[in-house]
Amino acid sequence: MFVDSHCHLDFPEFRERLPEVLANMKSSQVSHALCVSVDIPDFPRVLQLAQENANLYASVGVHPDYEDTPEPTVEFLVDTASKHAKIIAIGETGLDYYRMGDRSYESMEWQRDRFRVHIHAAIESKKPLIIHTRSASVDTIKIMKEEGADRVGGVMHCFTESYDVAKQAMDLGFYISFSGIVTFKTATELQETCKKIPLERMLIETDSPYLAPIPFRGKTNEPAWVSKVxxxxxxxKNLPINTLADCTTNNFFQCFQINRAIS
Ligand SMILES: [Zn+2]
Incomplete structure (x- = not known):
């Protein structure tokens, strides 16, 4: 059985076809999926999905790419995370300088502040972090260290950075999660990095509806296709598929501290 450690089933792409998407998970041996929050206005839908479906979990947080959106406070995140048993993580959070364009470094301070808020909330609520980093790995690792993210750990989601960055994150107790990007023909560097990541520190994800793996590249991605990743x-890695599936699934439950007896 596989687990999709990161998807966005609340997005409009899935609104009309959730039963089909859940059935596809089942027939592809994908037992669970984590529905990841990207902003506060859409969070109730993420929570509802997890509450209505035993095999879906939720996180709470605001994505670094979302500007002009209500800013989360530590108190809001901690309160929300502690009120609902199906919320198993804080995020997705992190830094994304890719869309900074010609804006100054200083003008992105709001993103770094927001990231710090999420780390504080994770520590206070004792929940792991889901971290997004793009064109910002030096600051991401620096802030993780400064704010004590190693106290809760979590996952570097949709990982596309170097092995050196992965190593620093693993040293802080984080798992490295690979998406469909690793299957792309042009992703040769990422494939080399993936080979070096120990299986015990690895998760897999779809980030659906985005980033469909080969052979579905360009289509609307869905959790079932984490099996392709x-x-x-x-x-x-030259491993039996069952070994890869069992290990990444166990890692998921370990990372998010889920007691499988009650899951
Ligand atoms: Zn995401």
Whole structure:
């Protein structure tokens, strides 16, 4: 059985076809999926999905790419996370300088402040972090260290950075999660990095509806296709598919501190 450690089933792409998407998970041996929050206005829908479906979990947080959106406070995140058993993580949070364009470094301070708020909330609520980092790995690791993110750990989601960045995150107790990007023909550097990441520190995800793996590239991605990411990595690392599936699934439950007896 596989687990999709990161998806966005509340997005409009899935509104009309949730039963089909859940059935596809089942037939592809994908037992669970984590629905990740990106902003406060849409969070109730993320929570509702997790509350209505035993095999879906939720996180709470505001994505670094979302500007002009209500800013979360530590208190809001901690309160929300502690009120609902299906909320298993804080995020997604992190830094994304890719869309900074010609704005100054100083003008992105709001993103760094927001990231710090999420780390404080994770520590206070004792929940792991879901971290997004793009074109900002030096600051991401620096803030993780400054704010004590190693006290809760979590996952570097949709990982596309170097092995050196992965190593620093693993040293802080974080898992490294690979998406469909690793299956792309042009992703040769990422494939080399993936080979070096120990299986015990690895998760797999879809980030659906985005980033469909080969052979579905360009289509609307869905949690069922995390199996394609798993199959690809098993081949890349020369491992039996069952070993890859069991290990990444166990890692998921370990990372998010889920007691499988009650899940
Ligand atoms: Zn995401």
């Amino acid at each position: 798993g199959e690809y990595i098993a081949q890349l």
